[in-house]
Amino acid sequence: VKAMSQLTVFLPFLLQALPQARWVFVYRDPVEVLVSLLEGESFVAGLHAQPRRAELWSGIPAGEVAALTPTVFAARMLARICATAAEAGERDPARMRALAYPWAPEAVSEGVASFLGVEMSAAARQAAGELAGRDAKHPGRDFTADSAAKRAKADAALRDAAETWLAPAMTRLAALPQV
Numbered sequence: 001v002k003a004m005s006q007l008t009v010f011l012p013f014l015l016q017a018l019p020q021a022r023w024v025f026v027y028r029d030p031v032e033v034l035v036s037l038l039e040g041e042s043f044v045a046g047l048h049a050q051p052r053r054a055e056l057w058s059g060i061p062a063g064e065v066a067a068l069t070p071t072v073f074a075a076r077m078l079a080r081i082c083a084t085a086a087e088a089g090e091r092d093p094a095r096m097r098a099l100a101y102p103w104a105p106e107a108v109s110e111g112v113a114s115f116l117g118v119e120m121s122a123a124a125r126q127a128a129g130e131l132a133g134r135d136a137k138h139p140g141r142d143f144t145a146d147s148a149a150k151r152a153k154a155d156a157a158l159r160d161a162a163e164t165w166l167a168p169a170m171t172r173l174a175a176l177p178q179v
Contacts (some may be wrong), residue, residue: 107138
C-alpha cells in the first residue's frame with residue numbers, strides 16, 4: 001500500500017488495523033519538500049485556505065491556522081507528518097524502516113524489497129532500475145535531480161520555518177533503522 005504523505009497523520013490507526021504490516025517512510029530534506037508544497041497546487045496549500053479542515057489534519061486550532069503564513073503552516077503540517085512517522089517507528093522499530101532521499105535504485109530493489117519480504121526476479125530488479133530513472137510525478141520524463149534547484153528557491157523565512165518546526169522530527173527520523 002502506498003499512501004500520500006499527509007495520510008501519515010492517521011498512521012497509528014493504519015498500523016493498529018494491520019498489526020503485522022511492515023512499512024517504509026520515505027523522507028527528504030524539509031527545505032526541498034516545503035518548496036514543493038508551496039509551488040503550485042498541493043494538498044497542504046489547499047488546507048491552509050480551509051482552517052477548519054486544516055485543524056483536522058494538522059492538529060492546529062482553526063483560528064491559529066488562519067493567522068499562520070502559508071510557509072509556517074506547511075512547515076507545521078510537515079512536522080506533524082514526520083513526527084507521527086518517527087513516533088510510530090520508535091514505538092515498533094522492527095516494523096519500520098526509514099528511507100532518506102536521495103537514495104540509490106538498489107535501496108528499493110534490494111533494501112526495501114528485502115525488508116518487506118518481497119522476492120524480486122532479475123527482470124523485476126531490472127524494471128525497478130529502469131523506473132528509478134523516470135520522474136515519479138511525470139513518468140514520461142527522465143528523472144532529474146532537483147535538490148540544488150529547490151534549495152536555491154528557498155527564502156530565509158522558509159529555511160527558518162524548516163529549522164524551527166522540522167529539525168526535531170528529522171533528527172528522530174535519521175535515528176531510526178534505515179533502508
